[in-house]
Amino acid sequence: MLIFLARRALLAMLVTLTVLTVSFMLTRLTGDLAIAIAGPQASQADVEIIRKAYGLDRPLLVQFVNWVTDAATGDLGRSFFYQEDVTKLISARLPVTLTLGLTGLSIAILTAIPLGIIAAMREGTLLDRGIMTIAVIGQAMPSFWLGLTLVIIFGLKLQWFPISGVETWQGFVLPGIVLAFSAIPALMRLTRSGMVDALASDYIRTARAKGLSRAAIVLKHALRNAAMPVVAISAVQLGFMLSGSIVIETVFSLHGVGYLGWEAIGKNDFPVVQSVVLFLATVFVVLTLLADLMNAALDPRLRTQ
Amino acid sequence: MRLPSVRLLAAGLGTAIVAIVLVAGLLAPWITPYDPFITNLDARMIPPSFMEGGRPENFLGTDQLGRDYFSRLIYGARISMLIGIATVITSGLIGITLGVLGGFFGGRVDDAVMFAITCRLSIPLILVALAVVGLVGSSLNVVVLTLGLLLWDRFAVVARSTTMQVRNLDYVAAAWAAGCSQAHILLREVLPNIIHHLVIVATLEMALAILLEAALSFLGLGVPPPLPSWGLMIAEAKEYMFFSPWVIMVPGISLFVLVLGINFMGDGLRDMLGAQRDV
Numbered sequence: 001m002l003i004f005l006a007r008r009a010l011l012a013m014l015v016t017l018t019v020l021t022v023s024f025m026l027t028r029l030t031g032d033l034a035i036a037i038a039g040p041q042a043s044q045a046d047v048e049i050i051r052k053a054y055g056l057d058r059p060l061l062v063q064f065v066n067w068v069t070d071a072a073t074g075d076l077g078r079s080f081f082y083q084e085d086v087t088k089l090i091s092a093r094l095p096v097t098l099t100l101g102l103t104g105l106s107i108a109i110l111t112a113i114p115l116g117i118i119a120a121m122r123e124g125t126l127l128d129r130g131i132m133t134i135a136v137i138g139q140a141m142p143s144f145w146l147g148l149t150l151v152i153i154f155g156l157k158l159q160w161f162p163i164s165g166v167e168t169w170q171g172f173v174l175p176g177i178v179l180a181f182s183a184i185p186a187l188m189r190l191t192r193s194g195m196v197d198a199l200a201s202d203y204i205r206t207a208r209a210k211g212l213s214r215a216a217i218v219l220k221h222a223l224r225n226a227a228m229p230v231v232a233i234s235a236v237q238l239g240f241m242l243s244g245s246i247v248i249e250t251v252f253s254l255h256g257v258g259y260l261g262w263e264a265i266g267k268n269d270f271p272v273v274q275s276v277v278l279f280l281a282t283v284f285v286v287l288t289l290l291a292d293l294m295n296a297a298l299d300p301r302l303r304t305q
Numbered sequence: 306m307r308l309p310s311v312r313l314l315a316a317g318l319g320t321a322i323v324a325i326v327l328v329a330g331l332l333a334p335w336i337t338p339y340d341p342f343i344t345n346l347d348a349r350m351i352p353p354s355f356m357e358g359g360r361p362e363n364f365l366g367t368d369q370l371g372r373d374y375f376s377r378l379i380y381g382a383r384i385s386m387l388i389g390i391a392t393v394i395t396s397g398l399i400g401i402t403l404g405v406l407g408g409f410f411g412g413r414v415d416d417a418v419m420f421a422i423t424c425r426l427s428i429p430l431i432l433v434a435l436a437v438v439g440l441v442g443s444s445l446n447v448v449v450l451t452l453g454l455l456l457w458d459r460f461a462v463v464a465r466s467t468t469m470q471v472r473n474l475d476y477v478a479a480a481w482a483a484g485c486s487q488a489h490i491l492l493r494e495v496l497p498n499i500i501h502h503l504v505i506v507a508t509l510e511m512a513l514a515i516l517l518e519a520a521l522s523f524l525g526l527g528v529p530p531p532l533p534s535w536g537l538m539i540a541e542a543k544e545y546m547f548f549s550p551w552v553i554m555v556p557g558i559s560l561f562v563l564v565l566g567i568n569f570m571g572d573g574l575r576d577m578l579g580a581q582r583d584v
Contacts, residue, residue: 011423015420015423015424015427016427018420018424019427019428022433026433026437027436027440126311129311133315136565136569139512139564139568140512140561140564140568141561142516142519142520142536142539142560142561143520144520144523144536144539145519145539145553145556145557145560145561148539148546148553148557149553149554149557152546152547152550152553156547243429243430243431244429244431246431246432246524247431247520247523247524250524258432261435261436262432262524265435265436265439265440265526268440276432277428277429277432277436280429280432281428281429288426288427
């Protein structure tokens with residue numbers, strides 16, 4: 001188990017390092033950043049001042065090594081636009097994104113697991129097909145359009161929830177629902193297939209033979225075995241949700257990390273852009289590592305891989 | 306499985322939707338009643354002809370600049386299909402090459418491929434796509450290339466696992482024994498026997514690419530205006546949606562129906578080609 005853990009941790013670190021490189025190269029794509037920051041009206045002298053001020057006159061390799069060593073100590077540089085430390089900016093925006101992600105995940109789990117169980121118990125019937133069709137439909141819905149549609153229906157017509165902003169908890173409901181849509185199909189499929197396997201297994205037959213009630217069989221025996229991979233995949237889904245929340249944050253004007261990244265792209269604020277990419281990637285790496293460890297703890301066969 | 310007729314119906318419906326959108330996109334210049342770029346400030350925000358205040362000349366009404374919405378929608382189909390197909394070709398080439406090599410050779414090669422897939426999955430997709438388009442400048446080519454370079458992961462995963470299954474089969478051994486070259490075995494023995502799995506991945510990725518292009522264009526960093534991308538149409542109509550909800554419903558529902566059609570078609574292909582496993 002220890003060797004497994006060490007290998008996974010090493011892999012996670014290598015991945016993070018690669019992402020560091022990618023996010024650094026990404027912002028150098030335009031060629032000359034100084035010109036891009038200075039804008040079209042700037043004179044040659046202005047460009048040179050900016051080049052010096054942001055350290056862009058140094059060799060690329062030096063810039064890269066500095067960025068990596070600083071990032072490793074938690075210093076992500078200063079934002080051009082906000083004139084503030086990027087670390088501070090991200091941590092100020094984090095609560096919104098985190099609340100949104102967790103709201104989305106909770107809604108997704110509370111919808112997907114019961115529906116998956118029902119589909120598995122009625123495997124092959126019209127009800128099963130109907131539920132699985134919902135999953136396909138959910139996948140086809142463009143999230144930003146769904147967001148706008150919900151705003152029109154529940155924000156404007158029914159006035160149940162605010163149209164934008166998160167001054168109260170109600171502000172998280174609509175964006176949370178939209179975000180949940182992205183995770184529901186995967187969670188539902190996994191719950192269903194896990195439950196189908198579990199319900200067909202010998203220990204369920206034994207439980208039936210003992211005369212246990214249907215509810216006890218499904219909830220106590222089958223679900224316990226089917227739920228574990230679902231919990232692990234939930235961690236991965238949370239990672240996808242946090243990095244995908246950028247679209248939803250923009251639709252609902254929630255000033256989270258994704259929104260920060262989107263603003264920074266528009267303003268050529270490259271320390272913020274590369275830091276947000278790095279931050280979201282690191283969160284994803286940590287969450288998948290967690291999912292791996294959870295799976296390995298539950299299933300010893302995986303540890304030898 | 307007990308209800309093949311329902312599945313068949315969905316698959317047929319999906320294929321029909323995709324075919325209609327494809328044909329509409331291809332024939333756009335001949336079937337649209339108006340030029341999608343010509344503005345008419347005297348006829349702005351006219352509702353669709355079947356709604357109150359609509360007029361028969363503009364079947365789906367006009368947008369905030371008085372451009373015919375139906376004509377823009379049809380030209381938008383062109384962009385969506387172009388993005389979907391071009392992205393799948395680019396990402397398919399990358400993903401299938403990596404996956405087949407990793408699955409076939411195993412060992413170090415496979416480790417490298419797995420590492421590449423893990424890295425790709427860790428990179429926040431939408432943010433990086435936005436950043437690339439934002440930094441390089443928005444154009445149709447940039448969007449296709451960016452999405453193509455990002456969406457190869459599922460191709461690689463499926464190509465890798467299916468190649469692993471076929472590489473030890475008898476016909477591959479027979480080809481080795483007959484003295485075939487590595488390239489021959491990869492292209493003539495392995496690839497044809499995993500291609501049906503990859504076709505299904507292609508439908509999933511096409512749907513994803515179309516949704517992503519719409520999202521990028523919606524955020525202002527995708528296809529540049531005045532091109533009538535469906536995502537861009539929703540973005541431009543956003544300000545008016547509270548007074549005239551149809552302006553976001555027309556492109557939104559089109560997008561939804563097209564993606565649903567592609568997914569149904571993919572499910573149908575899965576049944577037909579006998580690829581039972583969840584890919």
